[in-house]
Amino acid sequence: MRTRQTIAVIGATGSMGTAIAKSLSKGNYRLLLFTSDKSKLKDLQKEIIATTPGADVEPISCSYTASWEADVIIVAVPFAMEKEVADKIREVANQKIVISIANPLNETYDALVTAPDTSAAEELQKLLPNSKVVKAFNTTFAADFAQPVIDGKRVDAFIAGNDNDALETVSEIVQAAGFNPVIAGDLSVSRILENMQLLLIRLGIKYNYNWLAGWKILHQ
Amino acid sequence: MYELFFEKLAEKIALTPGQQDIIKRYLIPKKIRKNQYLLQEGDVARHAAFVEKGALRAYSVDEKGAEHIIQFAFEGWTISDMYSFMTGNPATYNIDALEDSELVLISTNAQEEILKQIPEYEAYIRLQVTGAYMAMQKRITSMLSLSLEERYINLIKLYPNLIQRVPQRMIASYMGLTPETLSRVRRKIKNK
Numbered sequence: 083m084r085t086r087q088t089i090a091v092i093g094a095t096g097s098m099g100t101a102i103a104k105s106l107s108k109g110n111y112r113l114l115l116f117t118s119d120k121s122k123l124k125d126l127q128k129e130i131i132a133t134t135p136g137a138d139v140e141p142i143s144c145s146y147t148a149s150w151e152a153d154v155i156i157v158a159v160p161f162a163m164e165k166e167v168a169d170k171i172r173e174v175a176n177q178k179i180v181i182s183i184a185n186p187l188n189e190t191y192d193a194l195v196t197a198p199d200t201s202a203a204e205e206l207q208k209l210l211p212n213s214k215v216v217k218a219f220n221t222t223f224a225a226d227f228a229q230p231v232i233d234g235k236r237v238d239a240f241i242a243g244n245d246n247d248a249l250e251t252v253s254e255i256v257q258a259a260g261f262n263p264v265i266a267g268d269l270s271v272s273r274i275l276e277n278m279q280l281l282l283i284r285l286g287i288k289y290n291y292n293w294l295a296g297w298k299i300l301h302q
Numbered sequence: 303m304y305e306l307f308f309e310k311l312a313e314k315i316a317l318t319p320g321q322q323d324i325i326k327r328y329l330i331p332k333k334i335r336k337n338q339y340l341l342q343e344g345d346v347a348r349h350a351a352f353v354e355k356g357a358l359r360a361y362s363v364d365e366k367g368a369e370h371i372i373q374f375a376f377e378g379w380t381i382s383d384m385y386s387f388m389t390g391n392p393a394t395y396n397i398d399a400l401e402d403s404e405l406v407l408i409s410t411n412a413q414e415e416i417l418k419q420i421p422e423y424e425a426y427i428r429l430q431v432t433g434a435y436m437a438m439q440k441r442i443t444s445m446l447s448l449s450l451e452e453r454y455i456n457l458i459k460l461y462p463n464l465i466q467r468v469p470q471r472m473i474a475s476y477m478g479l480t481p482e483t484l485s486r487v488r489r490k491i492k493n494k
Binding site: 083084085086112147150151153173174176177178212247 | 303326327328329330331332333334335338339340341342343344345348407409411412
């Protein structure tokens, strides 16, 4: 797509939000960065422009305005904060793609807090019934964005959602971030994807992967 | 958020509040800043844009890189590359914002959904398409058979705020003239 898409990153100064923003600033995107801690936003903008001169990136002081301008909204906040964000942006996120990156982990990182018959993405969809919620970037660690090729293999990044056009758009975004996009299925597949990351986190802690690890499907 | 959109709709068809709520579910509120593109040539136009506030233009670029403005859109107007929007083929127009603008976007899929659920909407689309067709016929006729003075006067009637909101060179581009020719036309009208 030639037309520059505007992406709002809500929670831009968190580790995932920062990694996503840095990575996408290299692509044909205009980024609007929002976080409740505004002092860090200017620094993040400076840091991005220092590494990617000419990056189209702007801190913005209101999640409502950012989402109003956006074509795609990335909700890069912990699962527990999704409701608060959704309540603020609902009106202006109407019919827009909203990317859920959250893994609803408990405090000890050994289980999910969501019931087995739902997921963080599906809960966000319930909160934003007229938006096109897509699960993405939940199976990739923040460090993977700086190094999307690990052990010579491009990391797979799984995507799930109910709208075909939205899945296509998010695939392009995932690819721009340097990963190999894999459309896994409809939004309910998010349950599996969130559990996959739970497993990777547990293994990472157990075997000390140093938060630089990812999934790769080997196939013929 | 969609005040003007529903006002314009109400001028053509009567909708119940329930029907309005159904339509609202499918609309995309979108803010765009001055000089930003809504669409670039080569991409498929996935949306028609209704202007709640602000101003946009659609233009094509010729082989020499010169811009030819096809349409302006101010408050209450709809703008898109209709050929691309209807067929799914790549757009031949660029659409950008002349001012900070607030738009209501409707996708092709959303339009189909609304049509399925609200038969009255069909009449609105028909009236809109008819209106756009008549406007185009007028534009072609005026290009072919009216004097430059007449064309300019008609243009100002069609877009009353045009001179205040759009640079002269863009008005010239819309009329297919050089800016110099346009100022001659304007002087002539003034001196009459």
